Amino acid sequence: xxxxxxxDVAIRQFGDRGFEGASTRAIAAAANxxxxxxxxxxxxxxxxxxxxxxxxxxxxxxxxxxxxxEIGSPADMDRQQATEATCALIEQIALxxxxxxxxxxxxxxxxxxxxxGPAFERLYSGIMHHMVELLRALIVRVRPELDASAIRALGxxxxxxxxxxxxxxxxxxxxxDVSEIGETEKKLLLDQIRYNIKALLRSDPPS
Amino acid sequence: xxxxxxxDVAIRQFGDRGFEGASTRAIAAAANxxxxxxxxxxxxxxxxxxxxxxxxxxxxxxxxxxxxxEIGSPADMDRQQATEATCALIEQIALxxxxxxxxxxxxxxxxxxxxxGPAFERLYSGIMHHMVELLRALIVRVRPELDASAIRALGxxxxxxxxxxxxxxxxxxxxxDVSEIGETEKKLLLDQIRYNIKALLRSDPPS
DNA sequence: GTCTATACTACGATAGAC
DNA sequence: GTCTATCGTAGTATAGAC
Numbered sequence: 083x084x085x086x087x088x089x090d091v092a093i094r095q096f097g098d099r100g101f102e103g104a105s106t107r108a109i110a111a112a113a114n115x116x117x118x119x120x121x122x123x124x125x126x127x128x129x130x131x132x133x134x135x136x137x138x139x140x141x142x143x144x145x146x147x148x149x150x151x152e153i154g155s156p157a158d159m160d161r162q163q164a165t166e167a168t169c170a171l172i173e174q175i176a177l178x179x180x181x182x183x184x185x186x187x188x189x190x191x192x193x194x195x196x197x198x199g200p201a202f203e204r205l206y207s208g209i210m211h212h213m214v215e216l217l218r219a220l221i222v223r224v225r226p227e228l229d230a231s232a233i234r235a236l237g238x239x240x241x242x243x244x245x246x247x248x249x250x251x252x253x254x255x256x257x258x259d260v261s262e263i264g265e266t267e268k269k270l271l272l273d274q275i276r277y278n279i280k281a282l283l284r285s286d287p288p289s
Numbered sequence: 290x291x292x293x294x295x296x297d298v299a300i301r302q303f304g305d306r307g308f309e310g311a312s313t314r315a316i317a318a319a320a321n322x323x324x325x326x327x328x329x330x331x332x333x334x335x336x337x338x339x340x341x342x343x344x345x346x347x348x349x350x351x352x353x354x355x356x357x358x359e360i361g362s363p364a365d366m367d368r369q370q371a372t373e374a375t376c377a378l379i380e381q382i383a384l385x386x387x388x389x390x391x392x393x394x395x396x397x398x399x400x401x402x403x404x405x406g407p408a409f410e411r412l413y414s415g416i417m418h419h420m421v422e423l424l425r426a427l428i429v430r431v432r433p434e435l436d437a438s439a440i441r442a443l444g445x446x447x448x449x450x451x452x453x454x455x456x457x458x459x460x461x462x463x464x465x466d467v468s469e470i471g472e473t474e475k476k477l478l479l480d481q482i483r484y485n486i487k488a489l490l491r492s493d494p495p496s
Numbered sequence: 497g498t499c500t501a502t503a504c505t506a507c508g509a510t511a512g513a514c
Numbered sequence: 515g516t517c518t519a520t521c522g523t524a525g526t527a528t529a530g531a532c
Contacts, residue, residue, distance in 0.1 A: 084497085098404060103309030105525065116499060117526080123497090127526070189403050196396050197305060198459040206463060214464055234464050235481035242453030243446050249456030250448065252405035256413060257421055257441050274442035280495035281488045288487035291515085313508065323517060324508075330515090334508065 085123040087113045089137045090186075092130050097189030101131055135194070135201035138187045139208030145184075146213065149174045156219040164223035165283050169276045171217060172244050176275055179248035180263050188248045217241065224283045240282055243275045292330040294320045297393075300341045304396030308338055342401070342408035345394045346415030352391075353420065356381045363426040371430035372490050376483050378424060379451050383482055386455035387470050395455045424448065431490045447489055450482045 091113045095104040106127050110117045124130040153167045178184050194202045217237050225233065247254060247263075258267055298320045302311040313334050317324045331337040360374045385391050401409045424444050428435075435443065454461060454470075465474055 100307035100310040102311075103307045106527095107525070118500085118528085119498065121527070192399065192403065192456055195457055195459045196399065202459055206460070210460060211463075214460070218464075231465075231477055232481065235477050236485070238453055238457075238461055238464060238478070239450050239481060239485045241457065242449035242451075244449075245453050245456055246445055246449030249399055249452055250402055250445075252402045252409055253413070253417060253421070254445055256418075257445065258438075270438055270442050271445070274439065274446060277495070278443070278446045278489055281491060282485055284488060284491075284495050288484070288491050312506075314506080325510080325518085326516065328509070 084113065084115055084119060088115065088120060088123065088130070089134060093134045093138060093190055094186040096131060096134055097186045097193060100193060101127075106130070132201055132204065134190065135204040136208065138190060139205050141187065142178075142209045143212075145178070146174065146209070150212070150216060153216065153220075156216070156223050159220075159223050161224050164220045165280060168217065168220045168224065168240065168283065169279050171213070171220070172240060172275060172279055173272055175213075175241070176244035176247055176272060177268075179244050180268055180271070192249055221283070225285060227285065236282065240279055243278055247271065291320065291322055291326065295322065295327060295330065295337070296341060296344045299337050300345060300397050301393040303338060303341055304393045304400060307400060308334075313337070339408055339411065341397065342411040343415065345397060346412050348394065349416045350419075352385070353381065353416070357419070357423060360423065360427075363423070363430050366427075366430050368431050371427045372487060375424065375427045375431065375447065375490065376486050378420070378427070379447060379482060379486055380479055382420075382448070383451035383454055383479060384475075386451050387475055387478070399456055428490070432492060434492065443489065447486055450485055454478065 088109065092104070092109045095109050095112070098104075106120050107117045109130075110120055113119075120126070120130050124133050149171060153171060156164055156167065159167065179188060191205060194205060214237070217240070218233060221228075221233050221237055221240070225236070228236070251263075255261070255263065258270075260267060263271075295316065299311070299316045302316050302319070305311075313327050314324045316337075317327055320326075327333070327337050331340050356378060360378060363371055363374065366374065386395060398412060401412065421444070424447070425440060428440050428444055428447070432440065432443070458470075462468070462470065465477075467474060470478075
């Protein structure tokens with residue numbers, strides 16, 4: 083189906099160049115069709131942008147379905163299990179942030195975070211709030227003594243462990259003194275993230 | 290001077306809409322001048338973009354000069370002092386990430402991280418590598434037993450604590466269930482960051 | 497459904513008046 | 515230094531052929 087190809091190309095273009103910077107002609111040409119196909123399938127540039135958001139949400143939901151199913155319900159976990167589940171979840175997010183496959187999705191997502199519009203609404207209610215809620219529930223199991231605000235703030239910090247790998251990608255590559263994030267760097271960063279999360283979830287206070 | 294106004298407007302526009310999305314006509318109009326002024330002062334759109342990067346680097350250097358002077362040299366610090374200095378540095382970065390004043394700089398910066406070009410080079414060598422190096426040296430003082438790779442990976446995780454506040458801004462606001470990040474939320478997040486950094490810098494391993 | 501043709505607007509660069 | 519005028523290009527939208 084041509085509209086699938088158009089969506090994939092459009093997500094890349096929008097992610098790289100932003101809504102205004104991307105051109106429907108260029109998107110259509112890269113998808114081996116003409117600009118008016120976009121009008122036909124999506125109603126116009128704006129409609130295409132929103133369809134991209136839905137497409138990303140669907141793909142993310144599909145990608146995280148296995149790990150979320152494996153984690154299951156945090157309600158009947160003990161501390162150790164919830165800690166491990168948190169590590170597993172963030173590890174998956176970190177892998178996403180480092181993957182080339184999802185480079186275009188994450189670029190689109192980060193861009194939309196800076197100027198949230200209707201597309202962010204679709205992304206958030208489509209997939210992100212499920213993950214936010216799961217993370218929150220897991221932290222509650224590990225640190226039941228914390229109040230709701232602290233749980234949320236801690237969750238933000240834990241999520242930052244994965245996000246930094248995409249949002250500051252160029253800096254990460256510079257700091258590691260490599261030309262790209264290869265398998266060696268992936269392993270290094272994932273191991274550190276797992277260690278960091280366990281440190282962040284400890285209940286005995288630092289000196 | 291008119292070229293100062295043009296730079297401020299341009300940083301906002303480039304940050305919001307990207308290089309291609311921003312228009313020199315719109316930038317000039319918002320700076321109460323005409324498009325050909327940009328040609329005169331900066332040689333064109335590309336020159337303006339690079340000048341924006343230099344402008345941001347200069348402002349960031351100015352903003353962080355006090356805290357970096359106060360921290361001084363990590364070489365003669367003990368663990369406790371280096372831990373406190375790390376907290377102070379990341380706290381300043383976190384404040385920057387949350388500030389409206391620097392919204393445009395950080396948007397520009399994050400955008401440039403996704404597709405680094407000559408402008409990233411100027412930003413990195415202009416200011417960022419100083420901060421990266423300071424953070425690295427501080428962590429070395431706190432955790433001298435770690436090897437160079439682990440120091441770098443830990444630094445990335447610590448930096449992520451601050452970065453997430455800007456890169457996932459829309460999600461942070463959603464999670465905290467507020468319409469903007471006010472004083473209450475700033476305090477909550479900064480307190481958590483300080484706690485988190487101390488947890489991340491602990492040398493006794495988590496269970 | 498996919499294409500061509502066209503209308504209209506906006507873009508960046510540049511030359512030249514003042 | 516700041517402006518107007520203009521050129522060539524590229525943008526979105528739309529109507530209509532097939």
